[in-house]
Amino acid sequence: MKTKSLHFGAVVLAAGASTRMGAPKQLLRLDGRTLLRRTVDAVLASPAWPVVVVLGAHLDAIRPEVVRLPVLVVENSAWEEGLASSIRAGARMLASFSLSLDAALLVLCDQPNLSPKAIARLTDVAVESGKTIVAARYGDHSGPPALFARRHFQELTELRGPGGARPLLARHADLVAMVDLPELAADLDTPEDYASFQRTLETGPSVPTNASSSTSP
Numbered sequence: 001m002k003t004k005s006l007h008f009g010a011v012v013l014a015a016g017a018s019t020r021m022g023a024p025k026q027l028l029r030l031d032g033r034t035l036l037r038r039t040v041d042a043v044l045a046s047p048a049w050p051v052v053v054v055l056g057a058h059l060d061a062i063r064p065e066v067v068r069l070p071v072l073v074v075e076n077s078a079w080e081e082g083l084a085s086s087i088r089a090g091a092r093m094l095a096s097f098s099l100s101l102d103a104a105l106l107v108l109c110d111q112p113n114l115s116p117k118a119i120a121r122l123t124d125v126a127v128e129s130g131k132t133i134v135a136a137r138y139g140d141h142s143g144p145p146a147l148f149a150r151r152h153f154q155e156l157t158e159l160r161g162p163g164g165a166r167p168l169l170a171r172h173a174d175l176v177a178m179v180d181l182p183e184l185a186a187d188l189d190t191p192e193d194y195a196s197f198q199r200t201l202e203t204g205p206s207v208p209t210n211a212s213s214s215t216s217p
Contacts, residue, residue: 006123007102008147010048011090012039012071014109015056015079020189024058025110026065028194031201035188036065039109044070046119048105052093054086072097084159091156104153106165107145112197113183114145121179122147131177135169138185142169142178 014036018025026036033041036053043051051071055062056079066073074093078085087106094104103126107114118136122145126134132149135142146165148156155168169176188194 006047006127007098007100008048008105008123009094009098009101009103010043010046010051010105010107011087011094012036012043012051012053012107012109013083013086013090013144014039014062015054015076015086015089016083017057017079021191021194024062025188025194026058026062028188030112030198034065035112036062036109038112039107039114040066040069040071042114042116043105043107043119045116047123048119050094050097052090052097054090056080056086081160082162083164084161087159087165088157091153095153095157101150103147103149104156105145105147108187110187110189111144111184112188113186115183118181118184119145121181125177125179129177131175133169133172133176135176135178136181136184137178138180138182141185145184 014026026034028035030038040051040053052074053066053071054074054076056076059075063073072093074089076086076089091104094101105119105122122134122136126147132151133146135146136144152168156165159165159167186197188197
């Protein structure tokens with residue numbers, strides 16, 4: 001992945017049923033925008049192109065949030081299988097869309113502090129380190145967003161199981177670079193997470209929401 005200009009696409013994973021939240025987390029509103037729109041806006045403000053949004057559960061309710069944006073929407077009919085199924089769907093779309101992509105960025109829709117700056121840090125490390133996988137690290141945990149060089153695209157399209165892309169990080173540990181992005185420890189899985197994050201917006205940042213999350217790309 002050593003190149004002066006990294007040509008990468010992004011996959012926004014937004015197909016889950018939000019069972020712990022009790023309502024589609026993609027549609028939770030923060031500062032006047034839904035959580036999904038907030039995530040997609042951050043990715044669109046980065047150099048990522050194309051941007052693929054994978055939807056599944058609550059499809060009819062969520063699709064209007066992105067249908068008018070410059071993104072490719074993919075329906076994952078196998079969303080109940082878990083995160084790996086959405087990664088497969090998104091990676092296939094990226095691989096078929098452009099043969100010139102250097103890498104794919106996997107992004108969750110429930111990390112409200114995602115920013116173009118955080119994405120730039122990942123891509124900068126990819127260029128500088130020459131590693132083929134670059135993942136975020138927050139505290140003792142590593143995970144999304146994560147960048148995978150094209151050499152891993154086939155593996156992304158073959159993922160199975162509940163662990164998302166974590167098996168690739170374990171299988172290729174010597175090819176992985178980590179980037180400390182503590183602000184991304186906040187993810188919104190429960191009503192308590194949502195209420196806590198809303199309070200941080202009103203009063204300023206404190207301890208990251210759900211900092212011990214084990215979610216993986």
